[in-house]
Amino acid sequence: MSPDPAHTHHRLSPARVLALDPLIDDPKTRIVVCCGSGGVGKTTTAAALGLRAAERGRKVVVLTIDPARRLAQSMGIDSLDNTPRRVKDVDGEGQLDAMMLDMKRTFDEIVEAHADAERAAAILNNPFYQSLSAGFAGTQEYMAMEKLGQLRARDEWDLIVVDTPPSRSALDFLDAPKRLGSFLDGRLIRLLTAPAKLGGRAGMKFLNVGMSMMTGTLGKLLGGQLLKDVQTFVAAMDTTFGGFRTRADATYKLLQAPGTAFLVVAAPERDALREAAYFVERLAAEDMPLAGLVLNRVHGSGADRLSAERALAAAENLEEPRIVDQEGGKAGLRNSPDTYGSSESPASETPAPDEGSPAVAENTEKERSVDQLTADLLRLHAERMQLLSREQRTRDRFTALHPEVAVAEVAALPGDVHDLAGLRDIGNRLAAGRPELPEAAGE
C-alpha cells in the first residue's frame, strides 16, 4: 500500500491517506480483517468493503460476527447464518456472499469432522461441551478463526472480508490459537485425560502425589459429576483437539502471510482511538500486516473557514438591537433592549420595549424569524466547528503516536444503513479516503 502523495487534504496533511481501492483490487489480497473496539462501525465497514470489492469484480465472502438485524437486511438477507448466502443485486461481474458466525454450529462441525460418529455423539451430548460450545465468552474468538481457516481452505472466493468479535480485550482472537496451543501442551489436559483413559495409573506415575491431591481438590471444588463430565469431555476431545490445534496454528500463520491485510477501525473519539493505537501496536508485535486505519464518522463542514468563535459572535450580533441596516421605517421597532447583557454599546440601554405593540407588522415578524433562524444556523455551525476541532485533536494525537499508519477518513452519516445503496455509499466514502465536503464554500 503506497499512499498517493498528490492526495492531500486540509485535515489530513500529516498522515498518509489510506487508499482502499488498490488494496481490494489487488488479486494478491486474499483476506481483509476488520478489527477495532465495539460500536465503531466495524461490521458495517466489513460489509461495505465486501460489496465494493464484489462490484469491482472480485468473488467475495463477508464473515460477520454479530451483525445488527438491519445490516443483514441491508444485504437482502433476513437472517444470516453459518452458511455463506449469495447477496442479490450486486452490480458487475463479481459476486458477494455473506454469512454470520454461529459458534455452536462451527464447534459441532469440527467435532463431527474430526471424530468418528460414536465419539462425536459422546462429545456432542456431553453437558460440559454443550455449555462450552453454546457460548461461554471466548469460544467466539476460537470459532471465528476456525471459520476463517475453513473459508480459506474451500478456495471458492478470492477475497474474504472478516469482521472480528467485540472482545473484552480487543485482540483476543489473535491469542485464541496460542492459548489453545498452550492449553493443549499443558499438563492439566494430560492430568485430566490420564485417569479417564487409563484408570488413573498413568496419572499417578505422571504426577504421583500432586496428582491425587489435584483430582481430590478439583473434585471437591467442581463436584464429582462435573469433574467426571470434564474428564470425559477432554478424553473424547483429545483427537479432535490435535487437528484443531494444527489448524489454529495454520490460521495464525495465514494471518501473518502477505495476502492478509488488517484494517483497524475506529471513530474519532478518545477511547476508540486509544484502543486503535493499542491494536496497531499489538499487530506490529505479532507481525501482522497492517494496511491502515479506517476512521469512521468523521465530520466535515462546507463552511469550515468560518470559525466557531466568529459564528457565535455573529449569532449574538443578530440578536442584539440593530439600527443600522433596517429597511425604511422599521428601525425603531427593532431597536429592542439588549437582553443578552453583552451589548457592545452599553450607552444604548433604552427604556423597556413596547412588547404588545400592534405596530409589529407581519413582515417584521418574518424578518425577525429569519434572523432567529440565521442565528441558530450560526450556532449549529459553531457546534459543528467545535466538534471538528475536537475530532482533529484526537486524530492528531493518534497520528503523532503512529505517523506510519495510513488513514482513511469516512464522513459521518446522519442515519443508519438500510439497503445495498447505503452500503455502496459507505463504500464510496471509504474509497475516497477523506470526508466528502457538502457543497464546499468555494474560494
Added chain:
Amino acid sequence: MSRLQVVSGKGGTGKTTVAAALALALATEGKRTLLVEVEGRQGIAQLFETEALPYEERKIAVAPGGGEVYALAIDPELALLDYLQMFYKLGGAGRALKKLGAIDFATTIAPGLRDVLLTGKACEAVRRKEKSGRFAYDYVVMDAPPTGRITRFLNVNDEVAGLAKIGPIHNQAQAVMRVLKSPETAVHLVTLLEEMPVQETADGIAELQAARLPVGRIIVNMVRPEVLDRADLELVRDAPRSAVAKSLSAAGLGGARRGGNAEKLVAPLLRQAEEYAERYELEHEQRAALGELGLPLHELPLLAEGMDLAGLYELATELREQGMK
C-alpha cells in the same frame, strides 16, 4: 436504589462513563460506593485520570458532601486464587493449580468460570459487612460487559449451578444468583439516540426479562442540545436564501450579493441544517421507541468539551437531579 447497580450498553455508548458517574452520584452525601471493572480495559483509571488500577479496592474519588468512591479492576486469575484461599484455605494448592495450568484453564479456556468469578466477586462486595455490622459499601456499581453479552454474563451462575450439581461451586453459584435475581440488583442499559443501540437495548431488555433478571433504567447518553427548534426546521425547508444571506451580512459576515462572503455561507449552513433535521427526526423516532419500553428514562447531555474528570462530576450531578440517588 438497589445495592448492586449493573451498567451495560452497546459498545461505544459510554457505559464506563455512566457507571463512573453513577458511582459518584450514589456516593454523594457521605455514602461509600465501589465501582467494579470486569473487562480488564482500565477504563476507570483512564476516566479518573489515575494510573492503572491493581486488583485491590482503592479510593479514587471523593464525592460532594463527604462520600467516597472506591474502585476495583477484577483480575480473574487473582480472583480465583483469592476465592480458593477465602473459601477453601487452598493457598498452596492454588499455586500448584496455577503451575498445572488449571488457573489458565479456569479463566481462559473455560471462560464461563471466569464470569462466575467476576460476578461472584461483585456479589461478595455487596454482601460484605464491617465488624460494626454496617455494609462495607452502600452501593456496588459494576461496569459490566456490553448488552449483547450481559444476560449470559449475569446468568452464567445458573448454568454453572446446573453443571456442577453439588459441591461448593454449585452452592457459590446459587448464592450469586440469589443476589442477581433479587431486588438488590438493578441492570441499567446505556444507549444513544441511534437506531442500532436502541434496537440492541430493546433486545437486551427482552433477554434480561426472559432470564428473570431485574431490569432497572434506560440511560440515554450523549444527548445533543437542541439548537434548531421545530419552527426553525420548518423555515429551513423553504428557506428564503436571499433573506438568510442578508441576515448573515447584517451579522457582519460579508456581502449578501451573489458571490459575496455571506452569500457563500448560505448553502453550506443550510446543508448542515438539513443534516440536523434528518438527525432530529431520527432522534425523535428513537426516543419514542425507547418510551415504549416502559422503563424509567434518563438523559445525559453530550459534553461539548469531551469527557474529562470535571465532566464526570457534571454527569453525576445530572443523574442525582434526575432522581438516581
